[in-house]
Amino acid sequence: MAFSPSCVRGSSMPSFWGLAALFLGCAAHAAERDDFFETAVRPMLVEHCIGCHGPKKQSGGLRLDSREAILKGGESGSALVPGQPAQSLLIRAIGHTGELRMPPKGKLPPAVAGKLTRWVADGAVWPQSDTAATATFQISEAQRRWWAYQPVRPALPPVVKNQQWPRSDLDRFILAELENHGMAPAQPADRRVLLRRVTFDLTGLPPTPVEMAAFLQDTSPAAFATVVDRLLASPTHGQRWARHWLDVVRYADFHDGNPKARNPVCEPLEAWRYRDWVVRALNQDMPFDRFIVHQIAGDLMPAPNGQAPYADGLVATTFLVNGAWDRGDADKEKMLSDMVDDQIDTVGKAFMGLTLGCARCHDHKFDPLTQTDYYALAGIFYSTRMLQELGTKGGEITLQRRPLAPAEQVDRRAALVRQVDALNARVADLDKKTPKTPADDPARLQLLAERDRLKATLPPEIPMAMAVSEGGVPGSLFPGVQNVPVHIRGSYTRLGPVVPRRMPGFLAAASQPPITTGSGRRELADWVASANNPLTARVIVNRVWQWHFGAGLVDTPNNFGMLSQPPSHPALLDWLTARFVADGWSLRKLHRRIVLSATYQQSGAAPPEQRIKDPDNRWLGRFAPRRLEAEAIRDAMLLVAGRLDLSPDGPATDDLAVPRRSLYVQTARWDRSSFATLFDAANPDASGEGRGVSTVAPQALFLLNHGFVLAQAGHLAERLAREEPLDPAARIRRAFLLLYGRPPDAAEMALARTIGAGSPSAPAADKAAWRDLAHVLLCANEFIYLD
Template identity: 30%
Template sequence: GLKFFEQKIRPVLTQHCYSCHSKDAQTNKKLKAELFLDTAKGMLAGGETGPTLIKGQSAKSLIMKALKYDGLDMPPTGKLPANVIADFAKWIDMGAPDPRQGELVAKPKREINLAEGKQWWSFQPLKEIAPPTGAASNSIDRFIQQASAGKKLQLSKPATKEQLLRRAYYDLIGLPPTPEQIDAFAKDTSAGAFEKVVDELLASPRYGEKWARHWLDVARYAESGGYEFDGFRPSAYHYRDWVIRALNEDMPYNQFVKLQLAGDKLHPDDFQAASAAGFLVAGPYPGQITAKTVERIRYDQIDDMLMTVGGSMLGLTLGCVRCHEHKYDPLLHKDYYALAASLAKTVHGTRVLDPDPVATKTKLEKHQQDREPLVIALRKFANDELPKRFDAWQKAELPKQPEATRWQILEPVAVDAERSYLKWLPGGIVAHDGTINPGTVKQRGRGAKKATPANDEYQITFQTHQKNLSSFRFDCFTDKALPQRGPGVNADGGFQLTELKITAKPLDAKSKEPVQELKLKAVFAAFEDKDQPLANAVDGKPATAWVVKTTAKKDNAAIFELEKPLAGFAGGTELQITLQFRELGIGRLRIAMCTEPNPTTWAGDFVPQNVYEIRGILAANNNKVPEPLRENLARWFAPFDEGTNKFVQAVRSHDIAMPRPPLTEVYTTIDGGQDVFYLRRGEVDNKGEKATPGYLQVLTRGELPKGAEQKDPRIALADWMTDLEQGAGPLLARVMANRLWQNHFGNGIVSTSNDFGFQGERPSHPELLEWLAKELTKNGWKLKPLHKQIMLSATYQQSHESHAENSKIDPENRNLWHYQPRRLDAELIRDALLAVGGNLDTKNMYGPSATNDNSQQRSIYLRVKRSELIPLMSTFDAPEPTQSIGERISTTVPTQALVMLNSPLVRQQAEKLAKRIAPSPETPMKEAILAAYRIAFARVPSDNEQDEMQKFMESQRKIMGGVSPANNDKAFIEFCHTLLCLNEFVYID
């Protein structure tokens, strides 16, 4: 055995394994997986993934899986030859004899001390911080002044009114002020003039559109799955629209977070809550998955959710804990999987819900109210006019009607379905109207709601006054509107009828006779598979079905006979026919009945049941029509009398026009997925025990409220995330307060806005951040009051002027001694171009994303496809939405200037701007230049700028061949284009 080891095993280990798995590898800092394969003891002990081998059991040894590339691929440079792998199996099976000496090398393990970890500044409970004393009325200013005073920094003078107005407009709504808005602010000399502007901007619908863009960055929002396939998600835009609405409504931030984590669980039938939950599944997801990769991709999706939740809401790098304890932060490996278990049964998908159930309920109630007068009119006609009309017809026409026929087409009096909406068509046909409801609930008549099952079920109600019913016939028709022409509604055009049930009860509500469940036997089908015959529909076994699949695109029919003819009830019979399907049902269905025994074929005439119902009523009432039956008689008599038909059809038409909810698809979370297990090194082929839902221990204080473990795991997670006393609420508040500050000043108090852990930057003004976070929670978690507090501070209202001495002391302006100019985000540059051109569409909010870059809607409404980002956006640093982005980079590269010079969009908007303000006899050139500056920069040009631009246009006219009306227009366009290419246009100062 030792000889075999020396000849066959040691050389392979030396050549392929020692470089990464030996004491020398440890010395050279190249050791992988804490695994030593250079000693016998190390070989047996294994590394992070467990023991390397089990003596005598090659089939159960981890090293064999690695050599065979079965989940673990070793060596990574390439799979070893089959004979070498066979040698290792033989060696293990002979007991793995190994002469190598050497003790196990101690593996230092970092122990996380949670008690110490909880002392980290961002993991502590929120403190009540009193602002410093000072002359400033705004508390923010006193914090900033206190920090600056100790460093001998001189704060800048206030910005001009024009600078401040432009800054506020871009900060809050992402658009430039108009000349009219500039003039109004200039004329308002009151002390509260700027506060009034801030209030107006916070109330503007444009606010939500601008600030939603910041959140969509951290939410890694896009409308496609990414990767090679990059499949489109046509209903993902509802999440974007929800964010805009939530911000415009100033939804409390804790509720904003809760709905994104568990909206679909908190409010299962609410469209907006389902839209909010789209946050969890907004990330990339492969479009092509194999059986081998499905489990790994599932864990990757949960990891994407956790990384996004961690970065966006908690400012923590949770992805680092998937494989091991966090190397820097006090985040435990088991805590990661506790959070993962909370999301285990969450997958992406689509649901169809009513976006406005309140409006639908109101419409249904009004529809019902409007029906009452029609019914009253019918009833009055039936009592006053019908008897004499019917008597005349009975004597003259009834004897001429046919005496017998095989099949009578039943006319439904009510139809309903679980997953579908059905409608009546002429000729007794019940039709699927093309609307499928796979959502959580379905709106019923008068606003009632009922849970929607996975499989459809039709309930169709008929009435008859005839006796001795023997058989029923079901005709299933094809139609071009159905999938594959039908007759089924399933994607293949087929259907699977699992159960057919028919019950009969008296029409007379006072009758005490019980409901009868009719026993059926299958007689005949136009098509039936020998393994899935018609008889399956009446065998009482939901697991079996009559399957119509191979005859898709052809009409079909089936006949069922009653085991015992139905004699019928005195006063008439109500039949309810229930058809239960696997998945979806039949697209076009007609039901007929027969009073003949044993109709073994479907041959025979088809007639409406009207004449036979009239005869049935007369036969049961001594050839008379009692008053209680007159309204019912009118229904059967209507086809034979125009006057009667007018009243009957008024009710019937009204019933057919019952409002349907505007069901809308939304990309969101749906139930699915499997339990989560602890993964050693994050590898799906190396599972430990099952994980149970839980939280980050470092952020949990004391015992959680009773009943938390009984809640849905995502609801419990949302509660913990927003819990200020015992959960992550304090960190949640700090992170969001920092994001607001960052997007007003260009840099957060914590500059690493997605990392508040040990590797993140410490806050430049820790007490100010603590105070802001506390203010956020005191204001009921509302963001708009915090915006206002920041913008009314003298710190925010400083000019951008620099000071040489200040720059030496604080070159990065971390102490905010002046306002830091910053470039507009890519989307705002495009919006500003459309705004100055005068053709920005601000009326069309929400809805499907624009697929054409030339759309005049705001940029937030442009489709975001991960593999096809818009070039203008990418040039100006719009991020790839593959992960949570807490802060955009801002580059300065030559291509940006080239885009502004050569982009068709920029040129087009320059032409439109020129057309808006072109000089004319009524508008001298000086006035036109002034108007252009006010529109583009919200200020008037200096005398020098006026002169320079006049000279520029003169030079352009010379190049074009001299002065002429056409050249004057072209030169003015060049001037406008030049303004749009200046840095000032794309920078806030």
């Protein structure tokens, strides 16, 4: 790929898989709209509207308990124009913009009104389901046979015609499908291209010229494997792959992007400890099943050294606390039920590819999950404490923090602080006396000396983590460890039968040992992380494949249910999954198996007829070029400019100009105007299954005009001048090696010399010319794309 702009490649011919994906996408959108109505709109109508506009009372002749009734309207006419909120009397009434005002005593909170407006704009979908889970829920034969619910069945690698191409058994599964579809794999990638690809893939950074030269000089059969092992052992590997995982678990450093506006009681100020734990866990190749258990029930795990508390276990449960939650709603019980729903939904999607949240208001419409399954899980999370307190009506919640030090150390420091405070109070009392106590009063000086002596012995502040504990939230409907009732239509105001805490019946078996002690999180973690769970290992293997190739073997990494598209290579997915588990759930071995394959090492070139036959590269007959993520673009700029600070750990900064890796630049939920968001970073409000790739004018404007990019261009030009001070051609070659991992061709050299042609007799103009060339090279497609 040259450093001139590239063309958009594609085909106007729709494929079968494209049409199938379109159909499934429409169905998924319909399910999403149904779920939004049941979880956000119906409970709001019940709480705020049905009392005056329901079956018992119809103020103004209007009922709001069915879509037909709202369309019919009352004395003022139809209350609803689906798809047109501005034309809907209902939306105008809740906005208090005319004579008709609902509710009459005051406007709805903006967040509530916004949900109703969104519902109308999306067509005012009103599902016909009217009740909670019923005893008549039946598992269909199609559900019983769905591939994702079957045990993993590792198949033997298939026999292929081309025996020379496969480097491993993985390749035989890919080649068999290519041959079945009348296609052939692409040629191997150029070695420079391959090293750049794998270095970005495994570390999020480009290879240095030294690393490139060493690889090119190593002609041994193990040369690429040596590179892979080096990259997997690098601390930068964990930083790169932590960002992938943080997308999945809806991680944010803060809610508010403005440090001065943050309320410390409800801001996730200690979230960075979880991020740093993820980095360490990945760099240590923590078995993924243990990785799961830490996040669901780490506070219940014994410390490896036998000394409490187990700090890593506590920090890992930040996963359950760092959600995109409403913080100051007046309806605290509704807020708490939304928090529990977020926990259930995120655990289901992140670890098992299950949309468990879709069973909050009714039985799941597609998958074998009942509403009683949902509230069996809800009991586990209602029995888990993640808040210090709910707060007053309309006030902020207080997140629970737990100390990461032994109890005796915490108590000792607290006792010393109390003594210091008492001495300060006595000094203050002396200072209030009339006449005022002299500053050199012996009694006062003695108190100050004692206070200063104690302060000198005061240990450092105890580190804290946002962490859960056993027991529900004090002051809530469910303040202890207990089973909870079904919430009819998802509302805590209408409670049905109590459901014992357990795992989903169809997936975990109908007969399960009862949970008799504790919340049940340890049992949940063990079930999710079990090798017998047909979903968990498949889901993470699919995610890793997706992060290496741009698309998973299953196109919907967060949903392996019946609305998902079956895997393109089901036998390969099970073969990889079985080996992943047999390897001790080692992500490092999985990475190695994938990137050492001939499949991964293909070039991106393919004959035109093959691109027409497989425009989406579903059968993996070539490597699909893709744009780097926002973080990799920024980090690569810093690295080639000689500015990147690789130091790990610590709180995130709000300053884009700080030369640390982008992992340590804040993700703030309420700030959607950041550099990362501009380049399609994940939305931290919910579990992200993959990042989109948009191409919009503000991206080009950022690269052309933003101070950060201009500063890196200047630093790059200065670096090039230091390293190649005398020879312009050598300086240009150095620039291409740094940015693209290759030397320029003759045309590129000529063009670069034209751009960088300053005047040695005019230093300022010469410096500006080289800065312009550096800027052009940073803005090229080749810098931000992987071949």
